Amino acid sequence: xxxxxxxxxxxxxxxxxxxxxxxxxxxxxxxxxxxxxxxxxxxxxxxxxxxxxxxxxxxxxxxxxxxxxxxxxxxxxxxxxxxxxxxxxxxxxxxxxxxxxxxxxxxxxxxxxxxxx
Amino acid sequence: xxxxxxxxxxxxxxxxxxxxxxxxxxxxxxxxxxxxxxxxxxxxxxxxxxxxxxxxxxxxxxxxxxxxxxxxxxxxxxxxxxxxxxxxxxxxxxxxxxxxxxxxxxxxxxxxxxxxxxxxxxxxxxxxxxxxxxxxxxxxxxxxxxxxxxxxxxxxxxxxxxxxxxxxxxxxxxxxxxxxxxxxxxxxxxxxxxxxxxxxxxxxxxxxxxxxxxxxxxxxxxxxxxxxxxxxxxxxxxxxxxxxxxxxxxxxxxxxxxxxxxxxxxxxxxxxxxxxxxxxxxxxxxxxxxxxxxxxxxxxxxxxxxxxxxxxxxxxxxxxxxxxxxxxxxxxxxxxxxxxxxxxxxxxxxxxxxxxxxxxxxxxxxxxxxxxxxxxxxxxxxxxxxxxxxxxxxxxxxxxxxxxxxxxxxxxxxxxxxxxxxxxxxxxxxxxxxxxxxxxxxxxxxxxxxxxxxxxxxxxxxxxxxxxxxxxxxxxxxxxxxxxxxxxxxxxxxxxxxxxxxxxxxxxxxxxxxxxxxxxxxxxxxxxxxxxxxxxxxxxxxxxxxxxxxxxxxxxxxxxxxxxxxxxxxxxxxxxxxxxxxxxxxxxxxxxxxxxxxxxxxxxxxxxxxxxxxxxxxxxxxxxxxxxxxxxxxxxxxxxxxxxxxxxxxxxxxxxxxxxxxxxxxxxxxxxxxxxxxxxxxxxxxxxxxxxxxxxxxxxxxxxxxxxxxxxxxxxxxxxxxxxxxxxxxxxxxxxxxxxxxxxxxxxxxxxxxxxxxxxxxxxxxxxxxxxxxxxxxxxxxxxxxxxxxxxxxxxxxxxxxxxxxxxxxxxxxxxxxxxxxxxxxxxxxxxxxxxxxxxxxxxxxxxxxxxxxxxxxxxxxxxxx
Numbered sequence: 001x002x003x004x005x006x007x008x009x010x011x012x013x014x015x016x017x018x019x020x021x022x023x024x025x026x027x028x029x030x031x032x033x034x035x036x037x038x039x040x041x042x043x044x045x046x047x048x049x050x051x052x053x054x055x056x057x058x059x060x061x062x063x064x065x066x067x068x069x070x071x072x073x074x075x076x077x078x079x080x081x082x083x084x085x086x087x088x089x090x091x092x093x094x095x096x097x098x099x100x101x102x103x104x105x106x107x108x109x110x111x112x113x114x115x116x117x
Numbered sequence: 118x119x120x121x122x123x124x125x126x127x128x129x130x131x132x133x134x135x136x137x138x139x140x141x142x143x144x145x146x147x148x149x150x151x152x153x154x155x156x157x158x159x160x161x162x163x164x165x166x167x168x169x170x171x172x173x174x175x176x177x178x179x180x181x182x183x184x185x186x187x188x189x190x191x192x193x194x195x196x197x198x199x200x201x202x203x204x205x206x207x208x209x210x211x212x213x214x215x216x217x218x219x220x221x222x223x224x225x226x227x228x229x230x231x232x233x234x235x236x237x238x239x240x241x242x243x244x245x246x247x248x249x250x251x252x253x254x255x256x257x258x259x260x261x262x263x264x265x266x267x268x269x270x271x272x273x274x275x276x277x278x279x280x281x282x283x284x285x286x287x288x289x290x291x292x293x294x295x296x297x298x299x300x301x302x303x304x305x306x307x308x309x310x311x312x313x314x315x316x317x318x319x320x321x322x323x324x325x326x327x328x329x330x331x332x333x334x335x336x337x338x339x340x341x342x343x344x345x346x347x348x349x350x351x352x353x354x355x356x357x358x359x360x361x362x363x364x365x366x367x368x369x370x371x372x373x374x375x376x377x378x379x380x381x382x383x384x385x386x387x388x389x390x391x392x393x394x395x396x397x398x399x400x401x402x403x404x405x406x407x408x409x410x411x412x413x414x415x416x417x418x419x420x421x422x423x424x425x426x427x428x429x430x431x432x433x434x435x436x437x438x439x440x441x442x443x444x445x446x447x448x449x450x451x452x453x454x455x456x457x458x459x460x461x462x463x464x465x466x467x468x469x470x471x472x473x474x475x476x477x478x479x480x481x482x483x484x485x486x487x488x489x490x491x492x493x494x495x496x497x498x499x500x501x502x503x504x505x506x507x508x509x510x511x512x513x514x515x516x517x518x519x520x521x522x523x524x525x526x527x528x529x530x531x532x533x534x535x536x537x538x539x540x541x542x543x544x545x546x547x548x549x550x551x552x553x554x555x556x557x558x559x560x561x562x563x564x565x566x567x568x569x570x571x572x573x574x575x576x577x578x579x580x581x582x583x584x585x586x587x588x589x590x591x592x593x594x595x596x597x598x599x600x601x602x603x604x605x606x607x608x609x610x611x612x613x614x615x616x617x618x619x620x621x622x623x624x625x626x627x628x629x630x631x632x633x634x635x636x637x638x639x640x641x642x643x644x645x646x647x648x649x650x651x652x653x654x655x656x657x658x659x660x661x662x663x664x665x666x667x668x669x670x671x672x673x674x675x676x677x678x679x680x681x682x683x684x685x686x687x688x689x690x691x692x693x694x695x696x697x698x699x700x701x702x703x704x705x706x707x708x709x710x711x712x713x714x715x716x717x718x719x720x721x722x723x724x725x726x727x728x729x730x731x732x733x734x735x736x737x738x739x740x741x742x743x744x745x746x747x748x749x750x751x752x753x754x755x756x757x758x759x760x761x762x763x764x765x766x767x768x769x770x771x772x773x774x775x776x777x778x779x780x781x782x783x784x785x786x787x788x789x790x791x792x793x794x795x796x797x798x799x800x801x802x803x804x805x806x807x808x809x810x811x812x813x814x815x816x817x818x819x820x821x822x823x824x825x826x827x828x829x830x831x832x833x834x835x836x837x838x839x840x841x842x843x844x845x846x847x848x849x850x851x852x853x854x855x856x857x858x859x860x861x862x863x864x865x866x867x868x869x870x871x872x873x874x875x876x877x878x879x880x881x882x883x884x885x886x887x888x889x890x891x892x893x894x895x896x897x898x899x900x901x902x903x904x905x906x907x908x909x910x911x912x913x914x915x916x917x918x919x920x921x922x923x924x925x926x927x928x929x930x931x932x933x934x935x936x937x938x939x940x941x942x943x944x945x946x947x948x949x950x951x952x953x954x955x956x957x958x959x960x961x962x963x964x965x966x967x968x969x970x971x972x973x974x975x976x977x978x979x980x981x982x983x
Contacts, residue, residue, distance in 0.1 A: 051175065058179040
């Protein structure tokens, strides 16, 4: 079950794009699969709002970071819209990831004394 | 094709998005079902998903290819919103239409009259040069010597041309008729690049005395007299008894420098180079390539300087002044137009403030809707844009309706000003709502949107969501919102006070003018120009003129008739220098001057001028009799206060003239001019061939036209008449521009007053509606209806008084602008502003009483239960 709403963390602006790209690094997926993957890997800490997931996916598609194709999953016979990472998407992911690491380090430096104390 | 292509692409994409979201829901439902624990997995999936429509909409938003589509959506929403509150839409549209319409109408008036009076000519390259002095600060006329000096001494101008007004007798099949024209230097038409419908302008050399007499016709004259026949070219017409060949017809609507029937070359003689003293030419120049008006001014100054050296006596105090040609003949109307422009700007301001007020009330009422939209994820920029688009729709509607109002208003204005006056204002013929005016309307509409809508919009989108929603929308206006609306109402009241004060002062002036006594009979008098050509010998001309009074009076329906040099109120006046023997000379060698009227014996009676001492001009005062003069009462009091003037002498042209009578005063320049000294002489003793004839009729003076024409034709076929008008027409021409201006300011003042009162009513009524619960509590606690009434009305009075105090300063400033044109009332007279303020307060209280009364009757039980 999902955690109660107080324990959830809202995504920072722009991080959703990064998470989507990272998820797609492991192979093509449809929207529902991406949402599930993010939710499961974060152990329900991050709940992807559908209100932002689909617009974000389509924004990425429009930008060319992902490509979309209607396809059947290996275990089914119904077509879903599958997204996969493009070369441009890969590049964007790398750039965003290094920026993200930097940000985490920076915040960590500020927060460190407080958590130690 | 385009539409189908893109529309199709969009439709298939929309379907795809929908399918994708449906898939998502299905997968979610499957998952929930697999986990178990709920009866309706599909419903649970929908619940988790949230607002599906919103998601759909924002995904679509990603693919939306332009803001134009969003704009279209905003426009549709805006129209829907306006349809839902028709009272706001209609009130705002009408208010803006009044403001924009008034502004457009005034623009249509001022643009051609003040800025572009000659749209068919290269007017931005043309300059008008006048000779002015401290005594004659608005004079346009230039001496021949100055004109010739400018021709050679002003390199900044590629051409310098002159015109001189010319009244000439056109001989026709049924006698002669006086027509209006200009004598022009041969280069005038080429200098101003006048287009021709037929033929050509004058050629170099055609303005020499020995050249063949030629003439150019105006388009209207060609149409009315020659039926627009091309055969008129090279035919001869007889003007002032001389055959002149027609060489050209000006193109339609070419008016230069003012309306005219015919043009002939202005003959320059060598002696003109020495003619410094008599100034009668209008001079125009075309700027040379690369030259500016500043260069022309410098040249004019230099030529003035050299003229002063050549003839210090005549040129002292005079200088040549170059101005853009648009300033020609408009300086006397410029102030009137400026007043109207200020007034209309105030109307537009009041309209914008009023609509801003309406918009504030509306957005306050819509607070919940806006808050809800913000809560559902509407971005602020989007909300702002939405509200601005809606406001812009209102502005456009107001602008469209305003354009219709302007077309109507301009046609009314054109009707108010008689054509005889319009003819003297270049550009008047072009006063109509044209493309420029409509463009101006559009610009004003956009600008008003920004003025009236931005403030309410920014306020509305800044609302605190939770407080609005939890409050049930009641406090959404908030205290500061009400205060802002009160400020706007105070502004409206102060603008109304300014315009009402101005309108009251002007109305008083018009009243005084209409009831002023010019000293001559205005009813039942027909006035016209009469001229006897040089082909008639002097003695015959004299005999014809002195006998005309009796011939006309012998006709049935005519009670009196007489000739004079210039008709009172006709905007022209002949002056003469004179002297009174034994008088101490004026400083600086200046001579006395007086209005010089040469009259026939019937004139005083026909015009209702009474003899107050001695006698009038009589038939015995003929050419061989002793020289006599009749003076006005003002002149007698001026030189011989309290003493007998009859029997004394005055010197005119160094000859003694005996005063035989004193008559009542005449205000030649109309009601608003001071009296001048005036001398009347007997026509045979001071002969003139160009006169004005006044005919006093029993009934309608216009009905006498034919009788008069026939009588004159029988007496002397060579005599020509023209410019036939009743004295009432002349009076109308004299005051119509002023009346038009006063009328416009009056209408504008009325509009702003209505706007202010409605605005006040709105704020008070809204305040009462907002505070119904509070009032109910107070009544329940024992407040009497009277207390509530006086409190609400007191609020209205307080707002009005603030507006009046604020507007007082503006009213004073506006009155100062009007000062020089007021008649019989002074700008600083405190009675009028006080009366206006009292009236405004009265109307405001009346408007506030309705909501106040309603407040006093609030039923506490009902108010508290709501």
